[in-house]
Amino acid sequence: MRRRFERLLRRLLRASALERVAISTAALVTSMLIGAVLVFVAGGFASCRVGLDIAGWTFCYNPMQVYYELFLGALGHPLEAGWHPLNFWMAKTLQQTTLLIFTGLSFAVAYRAGLFNIGTQGQLVVGSLTTAVTVLYAAAVVPGGLVGMLILIPLGVLAGAVAGGFFGAIPGALKAYGGANEVITTIMLNFIAVGITSTLLSWKFQDPDSSNPKTAPVPEYAEIPNIPYVGFDDSVSFSLLALVFAVALMIGLTWLLTRTSFGYELRTSGTQPEAAAYGGVDEKRMTVASMTLSGAIGGIGGAFWVLMVHGNWLKNVPALGFDGIAVSILASNNPLGIGVSALLFGTLESGSQNISTATDVPQELVGILSGLIILFVAMPEFFRMIGGRYVDVGNPDPARADGGETAGADGGEADA
CATH class of the missing domain: 1.10.3470 (ABC transporter involved in vitamin B12 uptake, BtuC)
Known part of the structure; x- marks a missing residue:
């Protein structure tokens, strides 16, 4: 397990700028999907007059609206008529x-x-x-x-x-x-x-x-x-x-x-x-x-x-x-x-305040959404920062440093 983790860190440390952008993008999408589930489920425990009825259960919060206000609301809703950049x-x-x-x-x-x-x-x-x-x-x-x-x-x-x-x-x-x-x-x-x-x-x-x-x-x-x-x-x-x-x-x-x-x-x-x-x-x-x-x-x-x-x-x-x-x-x-x-970060901070004024979603839930996005997007870079201090990037296979073992000793897998 340790060797696998070290190999993963090495691949992360050797990632190109394009690969790192792709990792951050994937992390952002993942955090948004998890956040959408949390918003939707939390809406099932809230009280509202109008919501989405499923099997007799009313869900009050719309994840799509929340993310719309979080990202586009922070810019003043640029897709709406009459938008001005100095808003x-x-x-x-x-x-x-x-x-x-x-x-x-x-x-x-x-x-x-x-x-x-x-x-x-x-x-x-x-x-x-x-x-x-x-x-x-x-x-x-x-x-x-x-x-x-x-x-x-x-x-x-x-x-x-x-x-x-x-x-x-x-x-x-x-x-x-x-x-x-x-x-x-x-x-x-x-x-x-x-x-x-x-x-x-x-x-x-x-x-x-x-x-x-x-x-x-x-x-x-x-x-x-x-x-x-x-x-x-x-x-x-x-x-x-x-x-x-x-x-x-x-x-x-x-x-x-x-x-x-x-x-x-x-x-x-x-x-x-x-x-x-x-x-x-x-x-x-x-x-x-x-x-x-x-x-x-x-x-x-x-x-x-x-x-x-x-x-x-x-x-x-x-x-x-x-x-x-x-x-x-x-x-x-x-x-x-x-x-x-x-x-x-400025968009998340401004968008979080916009959600509070445009929707009934509680501020605590908005904070969880922002925290999830920050955590998922920053975590790959955090691992790169820590890994750079403790992992030797020049050694492509940690198994070979232990007396000539190969990666196949972990179960037949070879490093890609």
């Missing part, structure tokens, strides 16, 4: 996509260096509060209007990056100089980030005009503006400039990782640490640097969450950092692929 649901989808690009890139950078940064959520939380506070205090001395916008927005993003980078450097230093496991330290720092920011909010930065736990709103001119004549629905806080910046960051990181000496050292230290050390790469310095860069990107995501979505810092920060882990894994930790992966 509410499209803006909602792209808003989530933009934020998830940042958190996905944060995890991907650390992983390419051989590190698991589970602390993107904490880095985002710290970066977002730092952004809000920095912009609020700077606005008192910076003039308003266009000048204020050109100063405060870059300043806020920079503040978020610095704070997130510092919070990411802590587990990097603990890993490099103390041998601490970065998975454990980043998970613990997530809780520390929540505690620190909540304490600072109640102690110093609480909005005096609100009973809700949040900071005062930043000036309107400090929020990321819409591109003229390309404005989305005003009821959704989304700016195409933010998405353009996120895509530019994807391209920039791809160039950094593949075309610079820093990127080469980062990737080599993650995939071939012995070769990197032989080539003179300072492993400790690279560990701290990669975690700092990863945390800085997470902090930038927090900055955009404040300056684009809310206009202030709220105590209940959504789990964008944890979602970014799944986004990155689905994209094989490839910066360019993260854009497509983030779009899928």
Whole structure:
């Protein structure tokens, strides 16, 4: 059984890009079929006036309608008359996509260096509060209007990056100089980030005009503006400039990782640490640097969450950092692929909210559908990621490494 599993992992690791797309597509179809059965069966236990009657049993939920709202509803129902691309649901989808690009890139950078940064959520939380506070205090001395916008927005993003980078450097230093496991330290720092920011909010930065736990709103001119004549629905806080910046960051990181000496050292230290050390790469310095860069990107995501979505810092920060882990894994930790992966997650998030308003399907069931899709689509890449660490791809048949046995010893089967 172990040999069969290892052979399966090898075939998965050697799969071409087209084969991996086919596997992901098959996984998506399978998850949708299972989800459709769950929706249909759950509808049999719900109460409704109109439904499908089968053998005296009324089924209230239509799986086809659910998936229609989940995927096409997230785009504003493009098949219906009067559809416009700058609609509410499209803006909602792209808003989530933009934020998830940042958190996905944060995890991907650390992983390419051989590190698991589970602390993107904490880095985002710290970066977002730092952004809000920095912009609020700077606005008192910076003039308003266009000048204020050109100063405060870059300043806020920079503040978020610095704070997130510092919070990411802590587990990097603990890993490099103390041998601490970065998975454990980043998970613990997530809780520390929540505690620190909540304490600072109640102690110093609480909005005096609100009973809700949040900071005062930043000036309107400090929020990321819409591109003229390309404005989305005003009821959704989304700016195409933010998405353009996120895509530019994807391209920039791809160039950094593949075309610079820093990127080469980062990737080599993650995939071939012995070769990197032989080539003179300072492993400790690279560990701290990669975690700092990863945390800085997470902090930038927090900055955009404040300056684009809310206009202030709220105590209940959504789990964008944890979602970014799944986004990155689905994209094989490839910066360019993260854009497509983030779009899928953004579609599921927006479509899930659309189902709740357009159908009677409970939110808990919608969450199960989204979770099934994410699980099935991401699982092949997860196995590739784990298998790449423990399976020798260069050995085509694990049985031959055990003293010359052949695959036929497993029951006459030969490797295809």
